[in-house]
Amino acid sequence: MKKLIIIAIAAAIMIIPSLASAQTASGTLTVTATVTGSINLVFNSDAAGVVLTGAGTNAATLAFGNVSAFGALAAGVVRTTTATTFTVSSAVDVNVTKTNSASANYTLNAQLGAADATNTWQVGGVTVTNAAAATITATGAYAANSNFPVAITVPFTTASGTVISNTINYTATAN
Secondary structure: OOOHHHHHHHHHHHHHHHHOOOOOOOOOOOOOOOOOOEEEEEEEEEEOOOOEEOOEEEEEEOOOOOOOOOOOOOOOOOEEEOEEEEEEOEEEEEEEEEOOOOOOOOEEEEEEEEOOOOOEEOOOEEEEEEOOOOOEEEEOOOOEEEEEEEEEEOOOOOOOOOOOOOOOOEEEEOO
16 A cells, blocks of 8 residues: 555656746847937036026026126126116136037027117127027037127116016027
């Protein structure tokens, strides 16, 4: 009787491994990508100008503070006067970088976000309005802080307490 029990146990053990075999599946994923060139524009504070809020980004703020034809101005603000107007300006660095591009340089345009019938605005010595984008440079150098001062000319007839506010929209285009 002992022999029969052993044979039955051995037969049961032999069946278990065949029931526990692993399940598998396979597949193939094809991956494709196309590299395209790109450029990036950021504003940086210039050592000679007003410290920008949001420097190092493409959405910075230049706050001149209180401005007038005479009297103290904030650090980094430069003023000139004529017989009827005064102009305040600050150095602002624009840094355009490129990746995966054979472009030798870029064109930089600027345009006011809204009309300003009272004051005159300039970027890099070029008058900008909201009517059309103005070319600030046609051959900007990549990966360099290019100084394009921002200036506002204010008539002496502007009332004290008047707030001057606008946006300047910059566009860099690879050449």
